[in-house]
Amino acid sequence: MRTEEESDHAGRFPPMSQPFPFSALVAQDELKLALLCAAVDPSIGGVLIFGDRGTGKSTAVRALAALLPPMRVIAECHYGCDPQSPQFWCSDCRARPVGRRLKTRQAPVPVIDLPLGATEDRVVGTLNLEQALSAGIRTFEPGLLARANRGFLYVDEVNLLEDHLVDLLIDVAASGENLVEREGLSVRHPARFVLVGSGNPEEGELRPQLLDRFGLSVEIRTPQDIEQRMQIVRRRDDFERNAEAFMDTWQPQEALVRRQIIAARRRLANVVLPEEALRWAAQLCTRVGTDGLRGELTLVRAARALAALHAKRSVTPTELEQVAAGALRHRLRRDPLDEAGSTVRIERALREQGSQRE
Amino acid sequence: MNDGGQVDAGLNGTDAVLAAACLALKPSSFGGVALRTDRDETCERWLALLRGWLPARSRWSALPVHIDEERLLGGMNLAATLGSGRVIYERGVLADSLGGVVVIGTAERLPPRVAALIGLAMEQAGSDGFGLVALDGSRSEAEQLPPVLAERLALHVDLRELRPEAIHPAPLDAVAIETARSRITRIDVPHAGLQALCATAQACGVDSMRVPLLALRVARASAALAGRAQVAEADLEAAARLVIAPRARIDPGAAAEAQAQPEQALPEPASQRSGSQDSGADEKGSAGDHIADQVLAAARAAIPTQLLASLGAETTALRRSGASGRSGAMVLHGRRGRPAGVRAGKPRMGARLNLLATLRCAAPWQRLRRAQQAQHAARVLVRVDDLRVTHFRQRSETATIFVLDASGSSALHRLAEIKGAVEVLLAECYVRRDQVAVISFRSKGAELLLPPTRSLVRAKRLLAGMPGGGATPLASGIDAARELAEQLRRRGLTPSLVLLTDGQANVGRDGSTGRERAQLDALRAAKLLGACQFKMLLIDTSPRPQAAARSLAESMRCRYLPLPYADARTLASAVRSAQ
Numbered sequence: 001m002r003t004e005e006e007s008d009h010a011g012r013f014p015p016m017s018q019p020f021p022f023s024a025l026v027a028q029d030e031l032k033l034a035l036l037c038a039a040v041d042p043s044i045g046g047v048l049i050f051g052d053r054g055t056g057k058s059t060a061v062r063a064l065a066a067l068l069p070p071m072r073v074i075a076e077c078h079y080g081c082d083p084q085s086p087q088f089w090c091s092d093c094r095a096r097p098v099g100r101r102l103k104t105r106q107a108p109v110p111v112i113d114l115p116l117g118a119t120e121d122r123v124v125g126t127l128n129l130e131q132a133l134s135a136g137i138r139t140f141e142p143g144l145l146a147r148a149n150r151g152f153l154y155v156d157e158v159n160l161l162e163d164h165l166v167d168l169l170i171d172v173a174a175s176g177e178n179l180v181e182r183e184g185l186s187v188r189h190p191a192r193f194v195l196v197g198s199g200n201p202e203e204g205e206l207r208p209q210l211l212d213r214f215g216l217s218v219e220i221r222t223p224q225d226i227e228q229r230m231q232i233v234r235r236r237d238d239f240e241r242n243a244e245a246f247m248d249t250w251q252p253q254e255a256l257v258r259r260q261i262i263a264a265r266r267r268l269a270n271v272v273l274p275e276e277a278l279r280w281a282a283q284l285c286t287r288v289g290t291d292g293l294r295g296e297l298t299l300v301r302a303a304r305a306l307a308a309l310h311a312k313r314s315v316t317p318t319e320l321e322q323v324a325a326g327a328l329r330h331r332l333r334r335d336p337l338d339e340a341g342s343t344v345r346i347e348r349a350l351r352e353q354g355s356q357r358e
Numbered sequence: 359m360n361d362g363g364q365v366d367a368g369l370n371g372t373d374a375v376l377a378a379a380c381l382a383l384k385p386s387s388f389g390g391v392a393l394r395t396d397r398d399e400t401c402e403r404w405l406a407l408l409r410g411w412l413p414a415r416s417r418w419s420a421l422p423v424h425i426d427e428e429r430l431l432g433g434m435n436l437a438a439t440l441g442s443g444r445v446i447y448e449r450g451v452l453a454d455s456l457g458g459v460v461v462i463g464t465a466e467r468l469p470p471r472v473a474a475l476i477g478l479a480m481e482q483a484g485s486d487g488f489g490l491v492a493l494d495g496s497r498s499e500a501e502q503l504p505p506v507l508a509e510r511l512a513l514h515v516d517l518r519e520l521r522p523e524a525i526h527p528a529p530l531d532a533v534a535i536e537t538a539r540s541r542i543t544r545i546d547v548p549h550a551g552l553q554a555l556c557a558t559a560q561a562c563g564v565d566s567m568r569v570p571l572l573a574l575r576v577a578r579a580s581a582a583l584a585g586r587a588q589v590a591e592a593d594l595e596a597a598a599r600l601v602i603a604p605r606a607r608i609d610p611g612a613a614a615e616a617q618a619q620p621e622q623a624l625p626e627p628a629s630q631r632s633g634s635q636d637s638g639a640d641e642k643g644s645a646g647d648h649i650a651d652q653v654l655a656a657a658r659a660a661i662p663t664q665l666l667a668s669l670g671a672e673t674t675a676l677r678r679s680g681a682s683g684r685s686g687a688m689v690l691h692g693r694r695g696r697p698a699g700v701r702a703g704k705p706r707m708g709a710r711l712n713l714l715a716t717l718r719c720a721a722p723w724q725r726l727r728r729a730q731q732a733q734h735a736a737r738v739l740v741r742v743d744d745l746r747v748t749h750f751r752q753r754s755e756t757a758t759i760f761v762l763d764a765s766g767s768s769a770l771h772r773l774a775e776i777k778g779a780v781e782v783l784l785a786e787c788y789v790r791r792d793q794v795a796v797i798s799f800r801s802k803g804a805e806l807l808l809p810p811t812r813s814l815v816r817a818k819r820l821l822a823g824m825p826g827g828g829a830t831p832l833a834s835g836i837d838a839a840r841e842l843a844e845q846l847r848r849r850g851l852t853p854s855l856v857l858l859t860d861g862q863a864n865v866g867r868d869g870s871t872g873r874e875r876a877q878l879d880a881l882r883a884a885k886l887l888g889a890c891q892f893k894m895l896l897i898d899t900s901p902r903p904q905a906a907a908r909s910l911a912e913s914m915r916c917r918y919l920p921l922p923y924a925d926a927r928t929l930a931s932a933v934r935s936a937q
Contacts, residue, residue, distance in 0.1 A: 017484035053509045054566020058481070115478050116506075117471025121710065156474075157506075222565040229556040233570045240387075240485060241543060 018243045022063035023253035026232045027223045028056060034216040034326050035064045036257075037305040038194050040264045044301050045215035046173070046195035048158070048206075048330060055220050056232075057198040061154050065111040067258055071150060075103035078142050079149045079189045080110070088176070090189040110151030112144050112193075116160055123165060124180055125187070140187045145178045148193040158197030159206045166210050169195070173213050212291075215298045216323070217330040219343065264308035271307045272314035273300065280317050280353070284324060287349040290331045299327040321350060371524030377513040377600055378404060379530050380579040382411035383539050385459050385489020387575055388512040389480060392492050392503055392604075397463070399522040401493065405461070407527060408491070411535045417458025417488075419451055423468045430475055452479050455488040465492035466501045473504035480510050498806075501845060512572035514604035530583065538582040545578045546588045558598050563608030573601040703747045715746035757793040757810050757851045761839045763859035763899065764800040765830035777821050780858075784817050793851070795842060796820065799835030801828030802869060806838065810846060829871065832863035832910075833879035840887045847892075854893035857914075860900035861907030877906065884913035895919060 025032065034047045049057045073080040079090045083104050086094075096102070114123065125143030144153070155161060161169075172178050178191040197214060199206070223229055239246040278300065285296045303319040312319070325346045332342045381388055395401040409418055421430075432450030451460065462468065468476075480487055490511060494503045502508070552574065559570045577597035581589045705711035720740045727739040760780055784794060794817055796808040808820050836857070843853040863876035867883070887894070894916035898907040911918035 017482065017486060052565050053505070054568040056567060113478055115471070116474040117469070118474075127711075127713065222567055224560070226553065226556055226560065229560065229567065229570065230552050232567050233552060233556060233574055236567075236571050237547075237574055 018247070019062040019066040020059050020236070020239055021247060021250040021254050022060070022067045023257055024235050024239070024246075024250050025056065025060055025063060026235065027228050028060065028220055030326065031057070031060055031218045031220050033306070033322075034218050035060060035196075036261065036309060037216065037302050037323065038196075039064060039068060039261055040308055041268055041301055041305040042192070042194050044298055044305065045213060046197070048211070048214035048217040049196065049198040049220060050200070050217065051198065051220035052200055052222070055222050057220065058154060058156065061152060061196050062111050065109045065152055067254055067261070068109045069258060069262060070106045070108050072104050073107045073150075075105045079146050079191075080107060080151075081190065082150065088190045088192065091187070110147055110149075112148040112151065112153050114144055114153055114155045114161075114165075116157050117162070118144070118165065120164060120168065123168060124178055126182070127185055138185065140180065140185050142189070143178075145172055145191040145193075146189055149189070149191050151193055153193045153195050155195070155197045157199050158210070159199040163207075166207055170209050170213055211330050212294060214330065216302060216326040218326060219329070260309060263311070264305065267308045267311065268305065271304050271312070273304060274314055277303070277315045277317065277320060280320055284320070284349060284353055285328065287353065288328060288332060288346055290328055292331075295328050295331040299324060302327050324350060371520050371526070373596065373599055374404060374515050374517060374520060374525060375407065375527065375530070376580060376583070376596055377515045378408040379411060379535060379538075379583050380576055380600075381459075381489055381491075381513060382408055382535055383542055383579050383582070384485070385412070385416075386457065386483070386487045387485045388489060388572065388579075389510040390459075390490030390492065391513040391515055392465075392494055392508055392511045394494050394496075394514075394516040394518055396518055397493065397495060400517050400520045400525055403522050403525040404517060405491070407525060408459070411530075411532060412459065413539070417455045419455045419458065419460050421451055421460050421462045423462065423464055423472065425451065425472060427475065430472065431479070452476070452483075452488065456483065456486065457488065459489045459491055461491045461493070463493050464495055465507070466494050466496040466503055468492075468504050468507070470504060473507050477504075477506040477510060498841065498845070509566060509568060512576055513600050515600065516604075534583065537585075538579070542579060542582040545581045545586070547574060547578060548588060551577065551589045551594055554594050555597060555602070559602050561608070562602055562606035564602060564605050566605075569602060569605060573597040576601050700746045701749055702743070702745065703749075704742065704745055705747050710748050712746045712748045716740065716744050719744040719746060755793065755851050757795060757846050757853050759795045759797060759810075759839055759842055759846075759853055759855050761835055761855060761857040761859075762796065762798040762824070763830060763832070763835065763857075764798045764824060764826040764828075765862075766800075766827045767830060767860055767862050767900075777824065780821060781818060784814050795846075797835065797838050797842065798824060799831050799838070800826065801831070802865070803831050804835040804838035806842065810842075810851075829865045830859075830863050830876070831865035831867075831869070832859060832861070832876065833867040833883040834865070835859070836880065836883035836887055836914075837867070840883070840890060843892050844890065852893075854895075855887075855916075856895050856897065858897045858899050859907065859910075860898060861904055861910045862900070863906075880910060881913050884910050888913055888915040891915075 022032070031047075031049060038044050038047050051057055071080070072083060074083050074093055074096075077090065077093055079092075081089045081093045083102050121143065123144050125146055126141055128137075128139040128141035131137045131139045155169075172191050173193075173195050176190060176192040178187075178189055180187040195214065197210075223232070235246075281296050281299045281303075285299070290296070299320065300315070302323040303315045306319045306323055307313075307315045310319075325343055328346055329342045332345060377391055381391055393401065393404070395404075412418070428448075428450070430450050430452060432448060432453050438446040438448075476490070480490070490507065492503055492507060492511060496502055503511075508514075555570045555573045555577065559573065564570075574597070577589045577593040580593035580596045581587075584590075584593070586593070700712050700715045717738065717740075720738060723741075723744075724739060727741075731739065762780070780796070793810040793812050794808070794814075795806070795810040796817065797804055798807050799805070807824065808817055811817065839855055839857065843855060846853040861880075863880040864873045865871055866875045867879040894914055896907065896911040896914060896916055897919045898904060898911075900907065908918055
């Protein structure tokens with residue numbers, strides 16, 4: 001018989017093998033940039049990755065999470081509440097006696113996979129059947145959303161996700177909170193995560209509401225340059241044959257990126273957002289015709305995160321231009337039968353905007 | 359049977375045996391094998407061979423396709439827990455199989471949720487995990503191994519054409535395998551070899567970077583088995599045949615011929631480099647190119663002919679999960695939807711326990727049970743038989759199959775009109791979140807042009823390029839439609855059929871010409887289809903309403919719609935009302 005600790009869902013299968021180092025990823029610059037921005041400012045709201053299988057989407061996400069500095073969590077909390085921000089605490093933590101010193105521990109930033117066809121119970125959590133039947137106690141068994149709190153929720157083939165799960169994700173991603181009212185349970189816990197979805201648009205369309213939830217979107221392809229392809233295979237092969245030595249080799253670069261993220265997070269609040277940049281963003285959004293304000297907001301936030309990453313004091317059109325395609329591409333109104341890419345439209349608008357300024 | 363030299367190498371079983379040997383070295387490092395097989399003696403021999411070569415005491419477990427999540431990943435053993443009054447856990451099949459092999463029979467029927475969980479487990483465990491042997495018995499393009507698994511299985515082997523005698527171990531034996539196992543990590547891969555594999559994958563239109571990586575491992579295994587210290591050309595070719603060729607989306611030869619620009623067809627890094635670098639590098643580069651060409655030839659030869667015929671249609675994954683459509687038939691016992699009562703059953707694979715009903719069932723027995731098990735720890739004694747789950751009622755998703763008569767007689771009059779109509783219907787399907795599939799028939803037979811998909815972009819692109827002309831093999835078209843519809847129904851979808859034809863058959867089921875015979879065959883096929891009771895609609899596309907099409911509709915027991923001069927929108931509204 002296993003111990004209580006092992007009965008946790010996380011212990012159901014052997015733990016994740018060592019993730020590939022982030023800095024050793026070949027090419028895919030846009031993807032890396034989008035993930036870094038989301039890591040610096042989680043309020044950007046997640047990254048949507050369009051691309052075929054085997055383009056390294058999931059590898060990149062896991063690599064980034066492994067790179068992030070471990071987070072401090074309240075020791076007995078199931079949801080990994082942050083001792084520093086009581087405003088986001090779960091009901092259990094709020095109920096803890098005030099004044100006593102909180103026990104905390106370090107935990108790695110979680111990357112939780114939401115598998116296709118997962119049941120609603122697994123995702124939101126449910127009545128703990130074991131407790132209910134053997135001891136007659138009504139307790140809540142946290143689901144995937146609880147485990148993803150403060151980390152990443154990775155949904156592969158997000159465009160094939162069933163409708164009722166999509167509804168749920170939209171709701172939780174918007175409120176940052178998972179509300180469970182079922183089977184006589186009434187639980188409310190924080191579920192603030194960076195949503196990373198990936199999919200192949202050829203296999204199905206994404207609901208516009210969910211599309212809008214993603215802050216940035218990236219279209220990735222396998223590099224077509226043979227040298228780069230060989231480099232990918234070679235590095236991956238080296239990594240798999242001797243992960244330890246490989247990690248040692250890449251340690252300096254990994255540390256560099258980690259420092260860059262930490263510094264950017266610290267600088268983020270102090271990055272100035274001049275009037276001119278705001279006007280620029282608004283103009284671009286009108287030009288390409290995005291629905292709603294979220295596009296504009298994300299564009300500005302992503303540009304600010306980028307400025308922080310590059311250690312700049314204020315946001316300039318250079319940053320805005322760099323993230324424009326990612327922030328707006330998936331928000332353009334489109335005809336389901338229209339094949340023309342949104343990226344092209346944004347690039348055209350950027351050119352127009354540029355020439356107008358000169 | 360076949361006179362191509364390379365194809366023979368596949369047909370005499372050498373490759374199949376090599377695949378077994380590679381996998382036996384370390385099952386998890388190759389992901390596993392996708393085995394196309396009819397589950398005959400050949401398959402049994404292959405499995406026995408693999409099992410014999412695995413390291414001693416390796417786990418070998420079978421996994422039924424309808425396994426529940428608890429058994430798969432581990433969790434609480436409900437029966438034992440209730441019996442003893444304390445929580446008892448069991449390990450899942452996958453956790454039990456670490457370092458060993460998991461065999462899945464009829465893997466093409468694996469539900470997407472199970473496939474997704476297995477794929478995730480493979481990714482998480484990496485090379486500490488297990489190897490998967492997926493027995494794929496699919497008979498048509500619409501059935502296939504879940505792509506999430508097919509992608510992760512390095513070796514793709516087709517056993518269907520092999521005789522049982524073709525599977526013999528010689529010259530390999532257990533000792534040779536053991537030696538190879540100890541050598542494999544030390545096998546060196548030259549730069550040119552890696553380049554050859556990458557170039558071959560690229561030329562075959564294989565974009566996933568997993569594929570060249572898996573091919574590299576197979577090449578290394580092949581070298582180890584042959585007793586070489588370095589990967590040689592033969593190993594690269596074997597890897598190309600086993601790993602890259604079965605996934606090819608482009609016929610590399612055809613692409614090279616069709617496109618004059620070398621940078622599009624076969625990348626030649628050597629020629630790009632030669633300008634800036636010294637002659638030494640140039641020489642080395644052209645040697646690499648030479649190998650790349652050879653490997654390319656091997657891959658092309660092993661591509662089955664059916665693949666070439668239907669290129670592009672089958673590569674994109676099928677949408678298989680059961681999301682809700684709007685007008686499908688009601689499915690009971692669904693895991694979701696509206697609650698529709700309570701029934702006895704275990705809460706497994708998403709069925710939700712109804713606690714209240716369970717306790718209500720257990721209540722009358724408490725005194726009796728307490729008398730039997732006085733020292734039982736639990737407050738309420740619940741047995742497995744008491745368990746009640748809520749079941750749900752849900753509409754299943756609709757898949758609309760368009761069967762298009764693209765023959766000369768039809769094309770002449772209004773193929774363009776038909777295309778327009780289908781396009782309008784597609785937009786309709788998009789709104790309803792239906793899946794669509796397109797079958798067309800002309801000259802010799804029927805063809806599944808578009809496997810069920812939700813991607814309108816693909817459907818539209820395909821329609822634009824759809825050729826017309828030739829004879830009318832109506833019977834084959836109807837047969838193909840029936841097969842696809844039945845498959846979809848088995849998968850839990852609700853198929854509806856739209857047949858657009860003028861009913862003028864002139865090619866029989868067996869391919870023979872002759873109007874009379876062809877009409878008879880078509881009517882017979884239509885009767886068969888009618889017996890299946892799908893939602894159907896026949897649209898007569900001839901310039902004047904014909905008796906032939908009308909009698910066809912009668913045989914199919916479906917609505918007949920003569921549309922002498924319809925525009926696309928009238929046609930669309932007719933289809934709408936038929937559903």
